[in-house]
Amino acid sequence: QKEVEQDPGPLSVPEGAIVSLNCTYSNSAFQYFMWYRQYSRKGPELLMYTYSSGNKEDGRFTAQVDKSSKYISLFIRDSQPSDSATYLCAMSALMNRDDKIIFGKGTRLHILP
Amino acid sequence: GAVVSQHPSWVICKSGTSVKIECRSLDFQATTMFWYRQFPKQSLMLMATSNEGSKATYEQGVEKDKFLINHASLTLSTLTVTSAHPEDSSFYICSAPTSGSNEQFFGPGTRLTVL
DSSP states (O other), X not given: OOSEEOOOOOEEEETTOOEEEEEXXXXXXXXXXXXXEEOTTSXXXXXXXXXXXXXXXXXXXXXXXXXXXXXXXXXXXXXXXXXXXXXXXXXXXXXXXXXXXXXXXXXXXXEEO | OOOEEEEOSEEEEOTTOOEEEEEEESSSOOSEEEEEEEOTTSOXXXXXXXXXXXXXXXXXXXXXXXXXXXXXXXXXXXXXXXXXXXXXXXXXXXXXXXXXXXXXXXXOOXXXXXX
């Protein structure tokens, strides 16, 4: 079993819809959970960063972590064509420069105008 | 946020040649930088951790003699792909954490194509 599983998509939704992106993981030591957005041929950009379980909201984005189920989600409200990108979940046990961040494969998202 | 740059943004080379990729932290100092490789439709895979003033730490399965890393200053790390082959064609991305936060800032990536 891979440490982090993420459906690669592509996921196509109409503009204005709510998007739900998810990852599952196997390592119970993970405590820090991140979502990155990556546009084609660009480096990843950090969107959301959550510690342990719970929800975190930032504008149209909401990150949820359920450590008991080893399941994390990213919700995008009022989706826009500019949200079209690949979204990578990532996680680590510690959050210091000595610890590795493990990435999911990324989900390609297309927002249809 | 902090800015990390990479140069070149893309490179095409012949099989057997060596290619150097630079990663710079533009507005902060980075004692540690990370090098990742990303194949199409695949996840970012950590190749090595670059440490300023000391040897890099390589992940299992990454050939240290093929992927030479030099972190000579607090703002620059270089990755040299030696004797490149077509299977080395990939997207190489570096990242660096700032000292004030645990967030890692990624460079824009370098696309290497080996003919």
